[in-house]
Amino acid sequence: MVSQRGADVTPFIAMDVLERANELDDVIHLEVGEPDFAPPDRVIETAVDSLRSGNTNYTAARGKPELRRAIAAHYDREYGVDVDPNRVVITPGTSPGLLLTMAALVDPGEEVVLTDPHYACYPNFVRMVEGRVRTVPLRASEGFQPRIADFEAAVSDDTRALLLNSPANPTGAVMDGETLAGLADVAAAHDATPVVDEVYHGLSYDVAEHTMLEYTDDAFVLNGFSKRFAMTGWRLGWVIVPPDYVDVVNRLAQNLLICAPNFVQDAGVAALETPPERLAEIRTTYRERRDLLVDAVEAWGLDLGYTPQGAYYLLADVSDLPGDALDVADLFLDAGVAVTPGVDFGDEAADYLRFSYATDADAIETAIERIDRVLATVERR
Template identity: 60%
Template sequence: MEVLEKAGKLDDVVHLEVGEPDFEPPAIAREVASESAAHGEVSYTNARGKESLREAISDYYERQYGVEVPLNRIFVTPGSSPALLAVMLDVVDPGSEVVLTDPHYAPYPNFVRQAEGETTTVELDPETGFEPQIADFEAAVGPETAGLLINSPANPTGAVLSPESVEALVDLAERTGTRLISDEIYHGLDFDAEAHSVLEYTDDAFVLDGVSKRYGMTGWRLGWIIAPPDEEQAINRLVQNFLICAPNHVQDAAEAAIREGAGLDSIRDTYRERRDLLLEAARDWGLDMGYTPAGAYYLLLDVSSLPGDAFEVADRILEATGVAMTPGPDFGTQAENTLRASFATSTADIEEAIERLDAYFESH
């Protein structure tokens, strides 16, 4: 966000710092939102979300993963971030721990701290494609561990967990009495490996998702929680008290996107092409970390050979080239000497960024 703020003060900036899809939301979603608001669908809804939307979400899980999710376990929220906060307030007691990967999505530890918990991290290695080693998770889970938070496809690495890894993590959580929390917001944006939901292996887990990423609806703020059967009432109380409900007409738009939005094949193909452009350029610059993102729309660049820390490198590149990228330290110690580049922006912008950075690294 600081990089975005700095970039906003400059002219002619190429934005690779934020995960903002450049694809338009489905036309049907925009039409339904307008019609819904015009017809007066602007009041409070049930805190769980409109039943028709929860039916659409349930149908999506059966269609996509072959699993049945009862409507009473689905809670619609104003974005997936409030969903994660509600889950942390439910799972985490003061002083208990949540195990995260390293690298991880930067705000994750803040959600844990807000619930007065602590974090323990499991380091991931680019040489294994940031795929977790189950033995490391076994070692990290202890008596104070309340939750295990995973994210696949992952931000900031773009790594996709194999089905064997998902199943092993489910088994670990069940054996240790640890609550598994799966952030699946980038599902549907998997282009070199198939992303599997934890719901294919267990009901005893929290799943977070929403329409932001795969439908290009970031600013619409519509997410959801799928709660384990025994946590339904607790999540219902938290949502009622703290979130009230998601916007009424946006719920209608989200239902339309889920039911009738166009397929993602062409979008995935475009992201793959953009990734390959950026990955080839990273190799030319000597910043390649030796892995290929299989999903989401991020690539970590190794800037350890450049003078200064990642914050200084990001500032220097922004000022000299107008290319904005995110410093890696907030993603964890394993990303400390990296910049995160997003290829969610247009292909033309990525090509422009590569051209500018080619000239910058050649002259430096």
């Protein structure tokens, strides 16, 4: 018999759409967050050299000291934040880091407060440790920025954590420093802990990025190499752990993960040494793709109501098209364009579709032409 825990896990609809799209010919993939850039050459060379040097054995569960020091130096360089390398735990991807975090923080029945919309998998991580999900609505008209007052109203004595994401998936919203500081204060006032997924840091457009570590040490901060460095399949991430949780997270990592791949950790050091100008070129390319897609959505007459500031996603309201968002996604898929229905990201996104602009501009333009033809044939509400 399947466990109740397993039965409660919902599908990741974006991956379901990808599976269906892969069964079709000539589909433009705007449904998944898969960068089309290659990792930096030096990253690949370092991984190969490390393999050839025999670095295929276990490392310490918390990761190789060289990588933990490099990550600490990254926070000093990018944000002026002093992070003790002993607080850095390396994980085989950011998602395992979130599992460690939830296991270290949340007891059965305790609440974790999320934004709505939110990353599709967050509620399942909470349920996996038998926590309870409570959500705070975000509004497109406000750029999907959180209101501090809404969090103050949602947090209770049962709240153990605030699970946040900036730059955000699926909205592309970026929280400013004042908002992050305010949320840290809300958490502290209720003896809750901020858990902040910063995996899209480095992919913001014309706005400043701030890490939660600028405002509190009592936070779990997650990041990784998948998005900024186009290393999705390498499975390498990290968690900055509050000082009081270092030992328990290390013990959890020893038991649940063993360690991240040895030679990939060496590649991570090389990734963090990537010249800033290369990363700036990638950001410029994403911004140009964003602008292309934003203009198209507005030309389609769909309600956007905001401009994404980071990551490589946008949410478009399709409530005036026939059927629900799942029906519209199917209609677009039949036309050769795969997008993700917003229901994957919470009740507040149910009338939306998420478009990813992680693919190249030529493919996006082809997708726009296909959707143009579809929308010319449908009657709006």
